[in-house]
Amino acid sequence: MEREIPRNVRQIGNISGGPKIYVEDYVDTFFGQISDQTEEIRGAFLIGEMEDKEHPDYIYITGAIQMYELKRDGNTFQITEETWKNAYEDCKRYFGNATIVGWFVSAPGIPAEINDEVIRTHENAFPNTYSIFVMRDLREKEDYFYVNKFNDLMKVSGYYIYYEKNPAMQNYMIASRRKNGLTISESVEDRAAKSFRNLIRTKGELEDQKQSIHFMRIASSFLILVMLVMGITMINNYDKIQSVQKSLEALTESAQSEQEAKRVSVDRTPSVGLKKELEENAVEKKEINKEDAAAKSGEKTTEEKTKQEASDWKEGAAEELEEGSQGDIYVVRKGDTLLSISRKVYGTDENIASICKINGLKENDFIYVGQKLLLP
Structure with a gap:
């Protein structure tokens, strides 16, 4: 052997x-x-x-x-x-x-x-x-x-x-x-036995160190794996967050679009008043033509009719005006616009801004029948 x-x-x-x-x-x-x-x-x-x-x-x-x-x-x-x-x-x-x-x-x-x-x-x-x-x-x-x-x-x-x-x-x-x-x-x-024991002890310590290193390697690998999983999860969550954010942005844009449409609709409403003004201008032109014809035929002129209408309006307007805490109040009638009210009350177009300011309106805002307006 x-x-x-x-x-x-x-x-x-x-x-x-x-x-x-x-x-x-x-x-x-x-x-x-x-x-x-x-x-x-x-x-x-x-x-x-x-x-x-x-x-x-x-x-x-x-x-x-x-x-x-x-x-x-x-x-x-x-x-x-x-x-x-x-x-x-x-x-x-x-x-x-x-x-x-x-x-x-x-x-x-x-x-x-x-x-x-x-x-x-x-x-x-x-x-x-x-x-x-x-x-x-x-x-x-x-x-x-x-x-x-x-x-x-x-x-x-x-x-x-x-x-x-x-x-x-x-x-x-x-x-x-x-x-x-x-x-x-x-x-x-017993030097040999003592040396042998020292060697065995040293080997044992080395084995412990190896086991510790092995454990640390396993723990490090596990930690890296956890970090990878967390990273993947965060990426997935980030994608979800991005998707939700895009949805919110789409909803916000939709809401803004609807609000813009409503604003445009409101902005367009005053065009009816403008149309009426144009129609009134056309009527005035017709009246002028009629006045010319009436003058020839001996009828009252438009100016005379206007004075008569103004006198009649003042009498009717006196009934429609009420005393307010801050001034006179005008009750909107059918066919009224801010322009026509300025003309009726003040005989000029320059008081529209004053009427809007005291009532918190814009010049192109819509007014309705029965609405009470403060007059400056």
Whole structure:
């Protein structure tokens, strides 16, 4: 059964090519502990696994065992038989039948670079292809990984640190602290579990944020939909309002047209009086002609008749006039017009405006029989 690729990982450097190296977080912590303890040279065997030893895609470093007898000769290192013996015993005690896949070195004063002596030491101790060599730069506190490929140690540009429960490495770290004579006030912190929990919590927060964003997107979409519906409704209502407004305008225009027709009708009414005036003028002309004929025949002239009619009218008019609070009152008779009344009462056409003004009329307004007019 193939090992499942870790999901909770932290990338260090740039990952390119293969194989991909995964270092468990307890192992990375152990590298830091043994390097910070002293300024002396420190080393460790790497415990790990490869699914395909000939062409592995992934190399997992799951544990580390400290080299207590690691020696240095100039710029190279010596791994003694006693060192190997103690390493095998610790590996079996804490990691069972696990495989040693490489080694780690932290050496003060030595550049974190490999040389021919280091390559030869590695080939003698770890001849297998894809074995691992890790060297720590104490000044930068960075680890440099190398893989044995093509009969050479090839530098790896990046690797992964992954987090999971690792009780075997945790127990070994506690034991190694006792062996190094360090005071232990409490057991080694379950850093992997804590980191894992932190990652899970972070993921949970991210999920909550995603859910919030998703909810906000849904709410925004719903709001946009509501606004669209409201906009369409407003457009429809606007069309209805426009239709009602047009209907009102049509009704207003119709009412105005009717009012205008009535006004025109009223304006035309006085034309009857004008017609009568024309007829009277024609009658006067006839009277003049008659006067001429009467003069010849010895009858009374029109002027004499007019004087007689005026005298008769005054006598009749005296009966029709009444005393009003503001002056005389004239009762309209059949055939009367404002013009004829002005002529009858004042003997001139110039008092029409005065009669209209005192009675609140216009010169062309219609008057009716029995209507009482104030006379100025």
